[in-house]
Every structure is written in structure tokens, then in C-alpha cells.
Amino acid sequence: MITEQAVLDVKPGQESAFESAFAEAKALIASMPGFESLQLNRCVEKSNRYLLLVAWRSLEDHTEGFRGSEKYEEWRRLLHHYYDPFPSVEHFSLVASA
Numbered sequence: 001m002i003t004e005q006a007v008l009d010v011k012p013g014q015e016s017a018f019e020s021a022f023a024e025a026k027a028l029i030a031s032m033p034g035f036e037s038l039q040l041n042r043c044v045e046k047s048n049r050y051l052l053l054v055a056w057r058s059l060e061d062h063t064e065g066f067r068g069s070e071k072y073e074e075w076r077r078l079l080h081h082y083y084d085p086f087p088s089v090e091h092f093s094l095v096a097s098a
Contacts, residue, residue: 001036001094004054004062006087011049018082025078027093028071029054059091 010018022040029035036055043049056062066072080086 002051002056002059002062003092004056004089005090005092006052007087008050008052008087009046010048010050010082011084014082015042015048018050018079020036021078021082025075028078029066029074032061032066032069032071034058034065061075062091 026038026040029038034057036057038052038054041051043051054062064077073092
């Protein structure tokens with residue numbers, strides 16, 4: 001299991017529109033092979049910052065499968081214009097939990 005993590009800074013004042021677009025976009029990613037789950041969290045201190053966590057079976061399910069798909073192009077169309085700056089994405093594997 002791999003966790004994709006992205007901090008999404010949404011242009012101020014566009015949070016509601018972003019959340020609506022994300023509600024539509026999440027079905028795209030959820031339909032992909034290797035997708036396990038996602039969480040979108042809104043920052044308490046900075047209301048235009050979000051934390052996206054997506055669980056994938058493998059790194060390739062995200063980087064090759066989703067990003068190489070037509071569904072990713074639709075994801076980009078729905079969401080990428082809200083970000084400033086454009087987010088960096090990192091992938092993590094579990095070391096410990098409680």
C-alpha cells in the first residue's frame with residue numbers, strides 16, 4: 001500500500017467552487033484500478049489549504065495507471081486551475097501505526 005500526499009493551496013475565495021469540483025472529480029480517481037481510498041482534509045489555520053491523501057495498491061497504479069489515463073485529463077480539467085502554487089505530490093509507505 002502506498003499513500004499519495006499532496007498539500008493543495010487553493011486560490012483564496014475559490015474554496016467552495018473547488019470543493020464542488022472535487023466532489024465530481026473524486027469519482028474519476030475512485031474508479032481507477034489500484035485505488036483504495038481517499039481523504040480530503042481542510043486546514044484549520046489556513047482555510048484555503050487542503051491535504052489530499054490517496055491510498056493506492058502500488059506506486060504504478062497512481063503514476064502510470066491514473067496519470068496516464070483519460071480520467072486524469074478530466075481530473076486536471078476540473079481541479080488544476082484552482083491551485084496556486086501547483087502542488088507537489090509525494091508517495092509514502094507505512095513504517096509504523098498505532
